[in-house]
Amino acid sequence: MRFKTQTFETSPVALETAKLSVNLPDTPGQPQVLESIDVTIRQGETVCLVGESGSGKSVTSLAIMGLLPEALKVSKGRINLQGRDLLPLSQAQMRELRAARVAMIFQEPMTALNPVLRVGDQIMEVMELHTNYPASERRSRAIAIMEQVHLPDVERVFRSYPHQLSGGQRQRIMIAMALVLEPVLLIADEPTTALDVTTQQQILSLIAELQTNHGTAVLFITHDMGVVAEIADTVYVMKHGEIVENGPVEQILRHPQADYTRKLLSSVPSLSPRVARPEKGEVVLEVESLDKIYGGGGILKKLPQTHAAKNVSFTLTRGRTLGIVGESGSGKSTVARCIMRLIDPTSGRIMLDGHNIAGLSRNALRPHRQKLQVVFQDPMRSLNPRWTVAESLIEGPLNYGTRRADALAEAARMLTVVGLPENALKRYPHQFSGGQRQRIAIARAVMMRPDVLVADEAVSALDVSVQAQVLTLLEQLQDELGIAIVFITHDLRVAAQICDEVIVMQHGAVVEKGAAAEVLVNPAHEYTRALIEAAPGRSWDFQNFREMTEVTHASPA
Template sequence: MSAPVVSVRGLRLALPPGADRPLAVDGVSFDLTAGEILCLVGESGSGKSMCAHALMGLLPRAVKPSGGEIRMEGTDLLAQDEAGWRDTRGRRIAMIFQEPMTALNPLMRIGDQMAEMFEAHGLLTPAERRARAVALAGEVGLPEPERIVRAYPHQLSGGQRQRAMIAMALALEPAVLVADEPTTALDVTTQAQILALVRDLQRRRNMAVLFITHDFGVVAEIADRVLVLRHGRVVEAGPAAAVLGRPQESYTRTLLAAVPSMDPPVRTPPAGPKAVEVAGLTKTYVTGGGWWRPARRVEAARGVAFALHKGETLGLVGESGSGKSSIAKLVMRLVEPDAGTVRLGDTDLTRLSGEPLRRARRRIQMVFQDPFASLNPRRTVGRIIADGPRAHGVPEAEARERARRLLGLVGLDPSAFDRYPHEFSGGQRQRVGIARALALEPEILVADEAVSALDVSVQAQVLALLEDLKARLGLSMLFITHDLRVAAQICDRIAVMRRGEIVELKTASALFAHPEHPYTRALLDAVPGRTRSAA
């Protein structure tokens, strides 16, 4: 076996006083070899991203190396000064971040951001940098590279932005590529494309890749070796086939058991009255345009029709841009439809305005994808939950008591009432978001990618909580997701959306067993790890 490109030995990263444990990373050791992909997996807080940031010299100021070393080509990276790190980043080790829209500069064109990599290291002439940016855009599969390099980040899709990030990471031909959850927010087909791209580039360039993920489907698809972390320590390591197929540690087995299955449980969808009925729903967005450019028209919904029965969970699945979230916003009347109707029982929501609309909205509430972004960081969670009822005339004391009761209902201690959102984990914040949605005692929950950012064990807990609450409170749920494994486990029926239309709608078990539309079959085939794990 060839010598490692990077060798990590006994790495210890100290957390600041008052943290939940003294060390974020406690004695972690591993080697990275050219031409291999090593996956770091574990729950949130396991130390995965801290290891990645240590390799890049990007640790938060409050986190300090307190032991061990990271050696690359004879150099202990942790002993470098800032000038040394500037030379290392990009040239020797590069990173792909989870959210490209956050990592990319929104005020700079894509090509200028790629060229900046060469400029920062004093390489190439301005003309050569521009030519190299176009070549990199082509290498990572971006369409019309000449046009793409002149675009701004907001003008690209999520998958295109991630490809641009990969191009920037590859610009200086580093020996090591660190990928920190680069596919978490992507739909299954885009995710499959990005994973294939990373694997192809890694093979062609003989790079060492450290791939951080909480998705075991991704691990099955891409990993050569796996390192399982828990509370900052390595609990299991080995070849991917061995760790996934014959895990030795109970923690690894627990993580694998929490991965949603592609085999839906047999359910009998409720056949009772309709909680929501959507008919002919149409919405077209018109963006851009000017003296020299035609406006861009995007048909988010084209005559969409479906019914959600009382006590049912109806899933909406499809790629980014298929119209799933637009349907959620139209059903909630957060945006106005161009045509069509949304009926809540006997009430036509599309005809209401003012106070009648406000009263009707109590009946339908939303759980958002990112609870940290949707929760006010300046208010305690108790006040966040109580604000809705108070706004609808519930007395202060009763609203506060309802908030405490709901915290208990979603599995949080009522003493959490006086804490702020940043004091909770991601899964706990999502429970707060669910409690807030339930505060107005709705009949219908709209869950928009409500578990996509959570690791598998927390995801399983939140899904079980939603199922339990639905049964106990008699809720109906419209569940939007790009994760077909999740849809299989929680949905009674599933509607597949493509370009603003529903192309197939069946019970979950029938859809997975006998997909009829070619697009549905393509989505199922793109689920990471499905083919390899089935083999």
Template sequence: MTLTAQVLAAEASAVQVPVLELENLSVSYSDQHRKHRRVVHGVSLSIAPGEVVALVGESGSGKSTTAQAVIGLLAGNGRVDGGSIRLNGTDVAGWSQKRLESIRGAKISLIPQDPTSSLNPVITVGAQVEEVLRLHTRLPKAGRKQRVLELLERVGIPDPARRAQQYAHELSGGMKQRVLIAAAIALQPQLIIADEATSALDVTVQRRILDLIDDLRTEFGTAVLFVTHDLGVAADRADRIVVLKGGRIQEQGATAEVLDRPSSPYTRQLLADAPSISSGETRPLPSGGRGDAVEVRNLVQEFGAGRNLPAFRAVDDVSFSVPRGTTHAIVGESGSGKTTTARALAGFQRPTSGNIVIGGQNLAGLDAKGLRLFRQHVQLVYQNPFTSLDPRQTIARIIEEPLLNFDAVPRQRRHEAVRELLHRVSLPDSLLAKHPRELSGGQRQRVAIARALVLNPEVLILDEAVSALDVTVQSQILALLEELQRELDLSYVFITHDLAVVRQIADTVSVMSNGRQVEQGTVSDVFQNPQHQYTRELIHAIPGNRKARP
């Protein structure tokens, strides 16, 4: 233990003080002209030993900046303008990076959001966990390697000796996040900051990760600061909630109190928008008798695995139908086959066997020209609107482009269609000349939806189309999709791992696991009376089911 860490520990043991205490913390970022803009305004909060505090808010609310200031990892153009950051009673706000390094990992650890970008791709995961031990302990090399295996086993990684020799790309998302947790707990820190640490994970993997953090808190008395936009996670796991907007605290208090009696209009809006802690009611099924927009029968999709190896069956005998004007959800964890099914529906790959009939057309009988024309009737909206929109094109050009790929449409009519669609997705004309980087995530997703609608399709396939959005923006996009469905008589196939969203927007659902459809039916029937154990596990893992911790 370093001298600085010893001082902090001695101060903590003398008097029971908060592990973390922020008082009037203010943070700003400078622009290219070195002009500073305040983004965190007088934030005050505290976390006691063994306590879990959730810092919640939308993107841009200042929650990640607050967390980065605590651990001294602000971007190069960021600075703490004022206030104190006390760890075990010692103000570290003015400490140098060298001095802060002595307590990072030892007394305070960070679990970042994206494990893929947080792990070094050219160093084994075992070596990356070992680095924490090398920097902060005097363990010999053999002792460090043994401790790495113990840590990997502790976080639930099977066959840790083999996994320790692997690289990040060889591990699943959940496995990579466990590696980061192993590094974070290596020295049993007094405070763990989890910055959106489970937001990109499937619900069952998310639950296992959160259970693990909970176990560590109970076992070691570790304090936890959850930075999240997911009020369901906060409701399940936090003792107290702090709500941020625009860098200012809107309210804070015991979890049950904030959830049951929110005092801030902003908090009330967040709660109303969060599907995971909504009433749980499913929407009523529309009246039948209008025929099916989509029919899938015995779909099989295989991919070649290489010489002398059997083909990999990604989708195995899947069947479902989508009544016209309704929404069918396909749910499951990563690797379940749901995105492969979506790509087959969009005509991007030919099924190995089975039939897909959309708008009366059987995809199996279409040649290349027929497939091209078919895509006028079926459009795909992707998960990440930033990567699916050409950064070099203006918004007007992005929306207009599909019209240029089919029958000639006069220029004036194209421009009129673009403006009509922009208004339909509630965006102003002023965005037409802008580029995707100048728009927010919600605005970009609205542009992606407008582009998909420009050809007047009958069916939209939405592949995790709201999973990357904050709850408030997500709620706005879901409301927009419902409005468009009513006005344009659209049929949706909604691909997602988020059952809380399914409960809100879908009429029928297929549950997939390992390429097979394990359950299918109306959302109401599947949620209220799940027949398969896997479905029950998915529903049980929805954040917010536990409401508040006892």
């Protein structure tokens, strides 16, 4: 692993927080959300702020931006931007600084961009608010920054709305908006978490390139230690609102001092595939020559067709996991939705326990749905926010004739299986963390005793430690119940740790398939090789920390 070796000790300080503390003012006796946070970022330096959900990373960034929710208050400390304390400033003064001196890139550009404004107008709006540039210069500068972030066909993209662009293109627009006024500090809050590995690599390279060109200080918030290994100069590790360790990236990744840092490093999945499970069960799912074509209709004008899945075939036996990997737009989720019959395939067969469900009507499909369940990426959107956990868990069994008392008893048992207390039955989704909600979503699916579980990016938004727990849970459920899993992911590290076989998709077609140990170690197709090369921190072996942590935990106190 080649770490960045440049030092910034003599560079001017761009941002410094001193003893920054944030609390809930109406809850005396409660622990502070942030406790005495000291962070220094110098001009041209990339500082990574890492930790699990709830560690205080995003609260730190919102405090710097002056965007804390009303319930949170800075109780003490300073936030100095080039020597100017931001805390005494009014909201009007902070609005003048945002974008002009300090800018932020959020995780999900689709929620940060205005859906009814063309993206070019949104970039120009930043300049309209903070400069006196005439309209012609605003437009030329917007075009120039869009070219700097390597957007294709800039004039077309300039006129496009957010929904007409890919996820990677939308994130590039967010970066363009953030950098168009050349701020002193750029805060990037998980900007690549939801992106596939090649787009992620492009965005990380782009931020580094623009940082070099503009001398910008970057505060990069992430839970991905592979990303940290790629881009960081300095690392701050946060836990429960406190900094537990900080130092140069090589020191933190090679010689971590805090147990918590070692735990984070040990949770990073390895790119080395696990030992495959034996093929000893019967075939539970067989997909043969599956095709899905979108479009092609139209009354006045024939619309273009999109061949989202082309001649996809595979078999899956009981108790094994098949991974489907590829970039966004490769057809992974289309195949998953066809298998689930959430969309109708154009042609092909989907054999579930010997029954072809590809062309069944809604009523004819109903008896088979019990054997085919799904876990989506975002459990907050797939769980009903107005229902208790108990109501969510028992809905499926009740629909298939299980008595309510029996369903509730099974729900209580299932919660213990996924590592949650029985009293969670009476609570609502918003009262849980992201990892806990995903455990509830898995429990809901397993309540149906399915033969096949489709996991569509089910761990991509989770912290590495929570991700490791959920992957372990899925394996335990496989051992106990013999469930077969179709695992959709863009993260090759995750695929290596859970999949027995792997299918690699590009532009709707399968370009390579085989045993995970073969495909991920000795890829035959150039596209597979490109995906593996794009994995962040690919040459860094986190396995040493996993073994170290296991030895530490196994040792007597």
